[in-house]
Amino acid sequence: MSRQTGTIIDKTFHSEALQEEVPLLIYLPPAFSPLYKYSLLIAADGKDYFQMGRIGRVADRLLEEDKIENTIIVGVPYRNSEDRWDKYDPDGEKFEAYKRFLARELLPYLEEEYPTYHMGMSRALIGDSLGATVSLMTALDYPHTFGKAALHSPLVNERVMEAVEQFSYPHLMHIYHVIGNKETAVETTRQDVIDFLTPNRELNLLMESQGFPSFFEEIDGGEHTWKSWQADMERTLLWLFGK
Template sequence: MSSTEQQTGTVERVEIASRFLKETREVHVYLPHNYSQLYKYPVLYINDGPDYMMMGRMISLLNDRFQDRLAGRFLVVFVPVDKSRRREDYHPEGARNEAYIRFFADELVPMIEEKFAAFPMGPARGIMGSSLGATAALHTLLSYPKKFHYLALQSGAFHESSFASVAGRRDLATVPVYQVVGLQEDQFKSGSGKVIDILALNRQMRDLLQAQGVEVEYGEYDHDHTWGFWQEDLPRALDHFVRHTSF
């Protein structure tokens, strides 16, 4: 191999039969090119996994990132969702939201830590998502605050039940949160045709999290509710994850 040839990580497909969702999910696990079972790695779990892989171009980003031998290594688990049932799984009032969260925490995480060299502690486990996937990430951590200690929220589509669930949760004070939103997201039109002020919702969530003692790294950028924005933001989000999950 020449010194200029890029070393690429591998992506393993793993199936997990969920008793909570009553179906089999296939997740994709990214391993850095120098992954070794002799070490333990932090893990970033990502909602809407296939979209982050394709539209977020995250595999290429990770490969580029890990060319630097000093870059902090971690594993990434891309978790898929059936787009036709996304709201049922991700919305806090969705019919399958509780089942999805239990699948995520009680089935997916133990399987990943059994099969891969993942550091089995809450501070080494993070969850990331965009839009409604960010909302699902938040509620997963709220349901399992000892199992997950990190959140990355891109343009969260938060709901009233989200704010009610965060209020009074002083146990979140040790959770580092990365949160971004676009300045052009004040007139986002949802799939149902409803106009939502995503920008205002994120400002409200930032303020509420900070009121619980949470350290929030918050940013607003001149973008709208699109994958172009979230892809551009990924290097910042991953830098934040590494800074707060290094062991």
């Protein structure tokens, strides 16, 4: 018997904060019905999570096995590498606007369109690398809006560490955090070579000392690629929305 698959809908959303049309990929679970309530996962690097991360296929299987809550997954793709830096980098020109877009524009739109639980712990943000950075920073800015964040190899700098250190509500924020143990010399799209591993270890220690409910693991043999993150997708979804 073939597995039921969810539906992925392409939409476009006009953002006043960003002053642009933002493409969306919206995954609705198999047998989606407006009669039920759904948890919500919003993914930076949205197209990558669906294509390379295969997050929809993983969700299909876990839903069929009744291992995760009914969940709608919304991917927000980036246009190109410069657009990604502008929106996801803490020093990017559109970084503040992108966080506002997620919390004050996209979320209200999604909750008007779809039957979701209007609770922080039923809403999560996810991203890889810079996408993980902006997901974490958005969650820290809006802790009563987003109760969970999943971080695949975030870029961690002083601004990130300061935001975590100064965060007043660590008990409200559940963090899933993985980093590959080979991520010591990662070449970025700007041709910089960055040690991701050491700052991520420091971030984990800071989160532990601050009292964040969190999960952290160094992926053995893990590199800064989708091969590592895709292999981790099942555990990520189980941690975020497992039954």
